[in-house]
Structure formats: structure tokens, C-alpha cells
Amino acid sequence: MSRYLYYHVLYVGMINIMMFVPYLLVRDRFEGAISGMLVAVGISTALSLGIVACFGRFPGMGFPEINDLYLPRWLWSFNLLFGGLCVWLPAGIIVIYSYAETSRLFFYPDMNPYVNLFLLAGASVWASSRSTRTVQFIQEIAMIVITPMLILFLIKAMFDDNMDWDAIRYVAGYVRKPPSFVAIASGTFLFSGYMNLVISNRLHVKRIRFRWIIPVFGTLFLAITFFVPIGFHGTQGVEDYVYLWSMTADSMALDYGFINRVLYVFLLMFTGISLLFIMNTWHTAILFVRYALNRYKGVEEESVSGLNVWMSAAIGILAFVYMSCMNPERNQLMSQLWIIIRFFAEIATLFLMVYFVRKRIKQTEKEKALE
Amino acid sequence: MIEQIRKELQDPSDLYTNVLDNGTLRMELCFFPYLCDQGLINTELIEPFTYRFHPDAFNRFLVSHPCLDKAEDPKGWTNLLLKGALLFKLEGTVYRLEVPRKLHDKPDSVQIENTLQGPQSALTEDVDMNISLVRVRYNEPTLSVERHVLGEASKSRVVLLYDVERVNREVLELVNERLAQVKVNMLRATGQLMKELSGKRHKLFPIILQTERPDRIATMIERGKVAMLLDGSRFGLILPVRLFDFMHAMDDDYEFHWMSKFLLILRYVAMTLTITLPALYIAIVSYNPEVLRVQLTLSIAGSRVVVPYPSFIEVFIMLFMIEALIEASLRLPRSIGSTATTVGGLILGQSIQQAGLVSSIMIIVTSVVAISNFVIPNNGFGYSIRFVKYVFVVISIFYGLLGVVVLFFSLVVYWCNLRSFGQPYLSFFRPREEASVHRAGNGANEG
Structure with missing residues (x-):
């Protein structure tokens, strides 16, 4: 079922808000963010379609097994450990930190941050230690619950009276500036939901259809995440906020219903999205490490193995350690660093996958010749 | 001799x-x-x-x-x-x-799973009678009837019913495996069998559906599920099941399409309400009054001006009252039952609010919770939901609104993590036929 891939695309497209992508883009809005975003759309379209096509050549196989087929042990172990511990794992930790701080700020500012983190980390540890198949089901149900809120929120944002389209047009006019690198790297992040194929491709045995969804959704989210705050806060005021989108959400009001401030719809929606993202990144990290340890590649365990639980518990503790070393500014730096590392890791993945596909084609040709 | x-x-x-x-x-x-x-x-x-x-x-x-x-x-x-x-x-x-004496020679009438315009006959306590009730409704030569004897002392007859061509073989294997492991002395009720077959003892939600309706058993067999009948019990077991099966009333199949779909959505809304409402009350009153619009917050605050203690004590008082009332009216003889509900529901409900022990909003919350709970068509599932509500109350005492949302996510995780005889308990895609779909491993997404 192709749709499982697009849930990833959907929530990763939105989670950029917790990764400070809007902040990074807005910072460069007069110095090449627009052109950077356009370049990012191009690069991401190529990357996403390329990687999805490559994985299509290996039905039912995850990135670890494919690596194992064509690379020596030390190299694939390095690949997996680097991918798991330096790309996937920090992603979840950065987001859990950002969301814990955001939610604490708006829901109960006087609560101990660690107590709040405990709640989120507990849920994420539990969710991420489940089997791949379970994780996939959770994704779908959670997305179905979130989608109505998301649609409400997007409609609200696009058609609000306070939105100033002139500001958007003004900023969009800076398209001729040379693209900035940070804008390119952070722009590509919105598309990278397809990267979850590294593990979930184990569950995809059929050809993935409707691939155009990835660039279309990515572009849409990129435009929204960048232009809507500018429309609300103006070309200059927009750089005053760290929690840019929370403030943007707070600029809207619901006229009917129980809840007045859109901020709370936004926060509740992002609880789900953040937990989904954390669950998936940690789950991928765990499975990468597990494959490096004992070549485990199952997707279904009726009772979850102890290894999963211990590893995710360790990751949970790591989140506490991260919180004790970080403050919002440092976290922002870390997320910027992570976005850049991720950008290169994605490109490297594409090259690796192309290499594997070529090997595979050669192999099948050889087999055919032998027959 | x-x-x-x-x-x-x-x-x-x-x-x-x-x-x-x-x-x-x-x-x-x-x-x-x-x-x-x-x-x-x-x-x-x-x-x-x-x-x-x-x-x-x-x-x-x-x-x-x-x-x-x-x-x-x-x-x-x-x-x-x-x-x-x-x-x-x-x-x-x-x-x-x-020449065994037959105590039951005609079908029972439905007592728990009532329908308005469906068949009114229910299973009896005689297993042969029940088999014929199912056979009448599912009249296919492929229907297989498998006999087992369980229980050291009771030597109860257990009958497995399934359609040979439609049944999911993996499930059938697992059922036979678990049946062989069952060790009980006295097997008196299907509930016991359900516990024995479910594997782990501490499950929050039932993974086997208990029903008294032969028409439900017949429809489920037609979908490739396995039914189980026990001699001496007027309930049958159906497995594997999904969460959706518990929320399905037989009326949905008999009434016209849009209305039954609407009622289905209503049931899910009711379930969400009964799980979260008391917790949300605590969260709103004690943690995040600013979430609601101001007028609403003010009227809630106004209604509990006279209440001298924190909101969670109020919630516990009222939830205790309503649970006690349900428990009492369950076992009381019918003639006293109505008195108990009048005293408990009307008189106590009104005076407890006038006495200032509980806010009037809380009374509304309590009744919504109780009514919504009864909307759930399956009794066993309703029980589980009744219990889960307290977990939400406890988390909202410590974490407020965010706690409720995160716990709801965890509940989804729990449901998705459950397997009913190897089949997913909660997944959006619901196969009509059991045999062809959702196998673990390869082809998991083929359905």
C-alpha cells in the first residue's frame, strides 16, 4: 500500500516547525531564501524520486539488508551506525526537546522541564520500541486523527483577514538573490519523509504509486511554512520570534466552538505530529543498530524483544542528558547542524542506492547469461 | 455389568x-x-x-x-x-x-445485544442447539464443526466453527495450539475460556468477542473468522477480532446505509468522550482554563465557586457515585432497581450540587460519561473503556491537557500493538475476508 509512505511525507513536511526551519528561512528572507527554496524544490524532487525508485528495485528489503548485500561488513556497519546514531537519533532528540520546551512554555510555564520531558519521552520510548508493523499502524491512525485539525488549521491560516498578501509578494520579489546554502539544506528537509523507506521499505512489496505527491506536498508545505508567518507578522516583524509558528498560530482566532485561540489547536496537533516523528526516527535508529548487532530484519514481533526496549530506554535517557546540556539557542544551532548533516547524508544515500541498483542489474544480467 | x-x-x-x-x-x-x-x-x-x-x-x-x-x-x-x-x-x-435429556429445545431470546429489527433469537445453553442455530443461518457445505473436550472435572464440550475455505489458516493453527495448552479444572463460562485463550493475563482490552447472537456468529464465519461454542454457556466466542468489531452493532447491517454510518461515527465520538471527558474537566479547571473561550471558562469557574477542594476530588466523588450506581443496579432485583436509580441519579445528583460538594458542570460531565459508555455495543469492550478512563483521570492530575493528549496517543499505540491471534487489533484497513490479508512479514501491505 503506497499510502503508508505518504503519511511519512505528510508529517515530516509539517515537523519542520519544530526543527526551526521557518526561523532559518526567514532569517535569510532578503539574502537568498526564495531562490534557495526553489533550488531545494529541484534538488528534493530529484532526490526523492531517485531514492524511491531505487528502493523500488529492492521490494521488501530495508536499507540495512541492501547494504549488507553489496558492501563489506565494516563498511555497512559504519553506514548503519552513522546513519542511526548521527542522523536518525538526534532528529528525534532535537524535536522532543523543542516540543517539550514549546509545550511547557504555552501550557504550564512554571513546571519543571524534566517532568514535562518525562511525559513525552515516556510515550515516545514506548511507541518507538514497538515492531515496525505496529509503528506503521500507529502512523495511520494518528494521521487520521490529526488530519481534520490540520485542514482546519491550514484553511484558517490561508484565508485569515489579517494575512497581508502584499508582504508576501514583497518578500517573494527577492527571488533574484543568489541562493543561500542554509536555505537549500533546510528547504530540502520538508521533502524528506520518503527517507523513512530505509526501514519501512521492508513492508512495501508492491510498486509505490502516486510519487508526484512527494514534490507537490513538499512544495506546498515549504510555501506555507515560509510565507504565512511573513503574511501575519510583516516583512520586518517576522524575525522577532523564536517560536515563530506558535506565534503565528496565536494570531488567529476561532469564532465558533469551544476553543477560541488557534494556538491550542496548533499545539494539540503538534503533540501528535511530534510524537509521530520522534517515534519514527527513534524506531529507525533502533533497527539500524539492531541490524548492525545481530542482523535482525523482522517487521513483526508479537512480544517486543528486550533489546528494543532497552535501546529505546537508553535513547530516552539520552534525551534527558541532551536537555540538561541545552538551552533554546544551542538547540537551534544543533538543529541547523543536523539539517546540514542530513542534507549530505541524503545525497550520500542516493549515490549509495544508485550504486546498489547498478550492482543488482549487473548481477541479474550475469544470472541471465548463465542460464 | x-x-x-x-x-x-x-x-x-x-x-x-x-x-x-x-x-x-x-x-x-x-x-x-x-x-x-x-x-x-x-x-x-x-x-x-x-x-x-x-x-x-x-x-x-x-x-x-x-x-x-x-x-x-x-x-x-x-x-x-x-x-x-x-x-x-x-x-x-x-x-x-x-438419549441425553435436552433442557433447551427452542432458541433463547436476545437479552444483552438487542436489536430493533433484526432476528430476536439468541444462543442457548445447549451446544447442539447452538450449532444448529448457526447452521440454519450459515448454510454452506464448507462449514466445519470441530469438537474438543476441555476441563479436567467439567469435561465441557467446546466446538469450533469455521468455513474451511475462508478461514485464515494461521489463526486456526494458533487457536488449536492455544486450546491444547488450556489447563482448567472447571470450565463454566466462555469468559473463562476467553481468558485462557488470550495468552497474557493482564490485557486491558478483550481480543476475543463474546456474543449471544447466532446471526453475528454466522456473519463472522462468513468473513473467515473462527467461532467457538461452549456447552453450558449461552455465549459464543469470535476470533480474531478488531477494535471495529466491538463497535459494531448488528443493527448496522440491517438498517439503511447512511443512518447506520452516522450511528457508527456517533459511537466513536461517544467512546472518545467517555474516555477523555473527566480528564479534560480536570485539565481545564486545574491546569489550562485559558484553552477554552473566556465565556465558557467563566461559567465553569462560576459553577464551582462553592466547591472547596481541587477538581480531581470532585471527579473522584462523582465517578465513584456513578460506578457504584451502575454496579448496584446491575445485580439488584428489577423491582428495586428503579428505586435505586431514582435515588442515586435524580435526588443525589441534584442535592450534591446544591450542597456545594460538586459543581453542576461536573454532574453533566458524569452523566455524559455514563451515557456515552452505554453507547458502546459490546459489554466486555465497554468495561475496558470504563477502566481506561481512570488512567486518563490520573494523568490529567499531573500533566493537564498535554497529558491527556499524550496518553491518547499512547492508547493508540497500545491498540495498534495488540494482536488478536496474530492479526492486528487496530489498523485502519479492515479486511472483509480474513484469509487473504494482513499476514506478517512479506506482503503485509498487499491488502
Whole structure:
């Protein structure tokens, strides 16, 4: 079922808000963010379609097994450990930190941050230690619950009276500036939901259809995440906020219903999205490490193995350690660093996958010749 | 024969033994009169014996009678007697005649899973009757009826029903495996069997559906599920099931399409309300009053001006009251039941608010919770939901609104993590036919 891939695309497209992508883009809005975003759309379209096509050549196989087929042990172990511990794992930790701080700020500012983190980390540890198949089901149900809120929120944002389209047009006019690198790297992040194929491709045995969804959704989210705050806060005021989108959400009001401030719809929606993202990144990290340890590649365990639980518990503790070393500014730096590392890791993945596909084609040709 | 049986059974007073003689033949017979159908004994055995004097004629009768068989193993005699057979000895050979007394000869009427315009017959406590009830509704040659005997002391008959062509083989294997592992002394109710088959003891939600409706069993068999009937219980078990099956009432199949879909959505809304509402009340009152619009917050705050303690104590008082009321009215005789609900619901509900112990909004919350809980069509699932509500209350005491949302996510995780006999408990895609879909490993996404 192709749709499982697009849930990833959907929530990763939105989670950029917790990764400070809007902040990074807005910072460069007069110095090449627009052109950077356009370049990012191009690069991401190529990357996403390329990687999805490559994985299509290996039905039912995850990135670890494919690596194992064509690379020596030390190299694939390095690949997996680097991918798991330096790309996937920090992603979840950065987001859990950002969301814990955001939610604490708006829901109960006087609560101990660690107590709040405990709640989120507990849920994420539990969710991420489940089997791949379970994780996939959770994704779908959670997305179905979130989608109505998301649609409400997007409609609200696009058609609000306070939105100033002139500001958007003004900023969009800076398209001729040379693209900035940070804008390119952070722009590509919105598309990278397809990267979850590294593990979930184990569950995809059929050809993935409707691939155009990835660039279309990515572009849409990129435009929204960048232009809507500018429309609300103006070309200059927009750089005053760290929690840019929370403030943007707070600029809207619901006229009917129980809840007045859109901020709370936004926060509740992002609880789900953040937990989904954390669950998936940690789950991928765990499975990468597990494959490096004992070549485990199952997707279904009726009772979850102890290894999963211990590893995710360790990751949970790591989140506490991260919180004790970080403050919002440092976290922002870390997320910027992570976005850049991720950008290169994605490109490297594409090259690796192309290499594997070529090997595979050669192999099948050889087999055919032998027959 | 008679002496041996009397000795083995410790000479019971309700055992009837006699030696009959019709002039040419001599017959020893024994049976438990209260376990056997005496009318049948008369017509099937005593009358032929009295009128067919010729030994050849009587022998032909013995060979051709469908309920008659030889019982050559002396060890099995007592067991046969206890199951309601009659034993007789004729010219050195022992025969048995199956004449068990049938306590139920017509279907029960529905008591728990009522429908408005569906069939009104329910399962009985007699397993043979139940099998025929299912067979009438699912009249296919592929319907397989598999017998097992479980329970050391009760030796209860358990019957597996499934369609050979539609059933999911993996599920069937797992069921047989688990049935073989069941170790109980007395098997009295399907609920016991359900616990034994579910594997882990501490499950929050049922993974087997218990039903009293033969039409539900028939529809489920048609979808490739396995049904299980137990002698002496008027409930059948259905497995594997999904969360959606618990929220499905038989009326949904019989009423017209859009209305039943609407009712289905209503049930899910009600379930969400009954789980989260008390917790949300605590969260809103004690943590995040700013979430709601100001007028609403003010009226909630105004209604609990007189309440002297924090909101969670209020919630606990009212939830205790309503649970006690439900528990009491469940077991009370019908004539007192209505008094209890009037006293509890109306009088206490109103005066507790006037006395200032509980806010009036909380009374509304409590009634919404109780009513919504009864909307859930399956009793066992309703019980679980009733329990889960308290977990939400506890988390909202410590974490407020965020806690409720995160716990709801965790509940989804829990549901998705559950497997009912290897099949996913909660997944959006719901296969109509069990056999073709959702196998673990390869092809998991093929459905």
C-alpha cells in the first residue's frame, strides 16, 4: 500500500516547525531564501524520486539488508551506525526537546522541564520500541486523527483577514538573490519523509504509486511554512520570534466552538505530529543498530524483544542528558547542524542506492547469461 | 455389568438399574433417569423390546438404530452414563443408547445485544442447539464443526466453527495450539475460556468477542473468522477480532446505509468522550482554563465557586457515585432497581450540587460519561473503556491537557500493538475476508 509512505511525507513536511526551519528561512528572507527554496524544490524532487525508485528495485528489503548485500561488513556497519546514531537519533532528540520546551512554555510555564520531558519521552520510548508493523499502524491512525485539525488549521491560516498578501509578494520579489546554502539544506528537509523507506521499505512489496505527491506536498508545505508567518507578522516583524509558528498560530482566532485561540489547536496537533516523528526516527535508529548487532530484519514481533526496549530506554535517557546540556539557542544551532548533516547524508544515500541498483542489474544480467 | 458400574460409581441412589425379560430375551439395563430423556427410552428401546419377541427381529433393530452402538470398553461405561447415555447388556454384549435429556429445545431470546429489527433469537445453553442455530443461518457445505473436550472435572464440550475455505489458516493453527495448552479444572463460562485463550493475563482490552447472537456468529464465519461454542454457556466466542468489531452493532447491517454510518461515527465520538471527558474537566479547571473561550471558562469557574477542594476530588466523588450506581443496579432485583436509580441519579445528583460538594458542570460531565459508555455495543469492550478512563483521570492530575493528549496517543499505540491471534487489533484497513490479508512479514501491505 503506497499510502503508508505518504503519511511519512505528510508529517515530516509539517515537523519542520519544530526543527526551526521557518526561523532559518526567514532569517535569510532578503539574502537568498526564495531562490534557495526553489533550488531545494529541484534538488528534493530529484532526490526523492531517485531514492524511491531505487528502493523500488529492492521490494521488501530495508536499507540495512541492501547494504549488507553489496558492501563489506565494516563498511555497512559504519553506514548503519552513522546513519542511526548521527542522523536518525538526534532528529528525534532535537524535536522532543523543542516540543517539550514549546509545550511547557504555552501550557504550564512554571513546571519543571524534566517532568514535562518525562511525559513525552515516556510515550515516545514506548511507541518507538514497538515492531515496525505496529509503528506503521500507529502512523495511520494518528494521521487520521490529526488530519481534520490540520485542514482546519491550514484553511484558517490561508484565508485569515489579517494575512497581508502584499508582504508576501514583497518578500517573494527577492527571488533574484543568489541562493543561500542554509536555505537549500533546510528547504530540502520538508521533502524528506520518503527517507523513512530505509526501514519501512521492508513492508512495501508492491510498486509505490502516486510519487508526484512527494514534490507537490513538499512544495506546498515549504510555501506555507515560509510565507504565512511573513503574511501575519510583516516583512520586518517576522524575525522577532523564536517560536515563530506558535506565534503565528496565536494570531488567529476561532469564532465558533469551544476553543477560541488557534494556538491550542496548533499545539494539540503538534503533540501528535511530534510524537509521530520522534517515534519514527527513534524506531529507525533502533533497527539500524539492531541490524548492525545481530542482523535482525523482522517487521513483526508479537512480544517486543528486550533489546528494543532497552535501546529505546537508553535513547530516552539520552534525551534527558541532551536537555540538561541545552538551552533554546544551542538547540537551534544543533538543529541547523543536523539539517546540514542530513542534507549530505541524503545525497550520500542516493549515490549509495544508485550504486546498489547498478550492482543488482549487473548481477541479474550475469544470472541471465548463465542460464 | 450392573454390579461393576454400581461399584465404580459408589452406588449412587439416582442410578436406575433393572433386568428386563420379554420371554425370549433377557436384558440388563442402567441409566440416570434425570440425565436421560425417559420418553425417548420408552419409544426407542422398551417398546421394541417388548413387542419384537423374535431374537432375529430384535437384532436387526439393534444393528439399524442410528443412536445405538456397542460399548465394549468397560472403562468408558461410567463416563457414558454421566453424559446421559443408557447402557444395556444383551447376550453378553453391552450396548449404549444416546438419549441425553435436552433442557433447551427452542432458541433463547436476545437479552444483552438487542436489536430493533433484526432476528430476536439468541444462543442457548445447549451446544447442539447452538450449532444448529448457526447452521440454519450459515448454510454452506464448507462449514466445519470441530469438537474438543476441555476441563479436567467439567469435561465441557467446546466446538469450533469455521468455513474451511475462508478461514485464515494461521489463526486456526494458533487457536488449536492455544486450546491444547488450556489447563482448567472447571470450565463454566466462555469468559473463562476467553481468558485462557488470550495468552497474557493482564490485557486491558478483550481480543476475543463474546456474543449471544447466532446471526453475528454466522456473519463472522462468513468473513473467515473462527467461532467457538461452549456447552453450558449461552455465549459464543469470535476470533480474531478488531477494535471495529466491538463497535459494531448488528443493527448496522440491517438498517439503511447512511443512518447506520452516522450511528457508527456517533459511537466513536461517544467512546472518545467517555474516555477523555473527566480528564479534560480536570485539565481545564486545574491546569489550562485559558484553552477554552473566556465565556465558557467563566461559567465553569462560576459553577464551582462553592466547591472547596481541587477538581480531581470532585471527579473522584462523582465517578465513584456513578460506578457504584451502575454496579448496584446491575445485580439488584428489577423491582428495586428503579428505586435505586431514582435515588442515586435524580435526588443525589441534584442535592450534591446544591450542597456545594460538586459543581453542576461536573454532574453533566458524569452523566455524559455514563451515557456515552452505554453507547458502546459490546459489554466486555465497554468495561475496558470504563477502566481506561481512570488512567486518563490520573494523568490529567499531573500533566493537564498535554497529558491527556499524550496518553491518547499512547492508547493508540497500545491498540495498534495488540494482536488478536496474530492479526492486528487496530489498523485502519479492515479486511472483509480474513484469509487473504494482513499476514506478517512479506506482503503485509498487499491488502
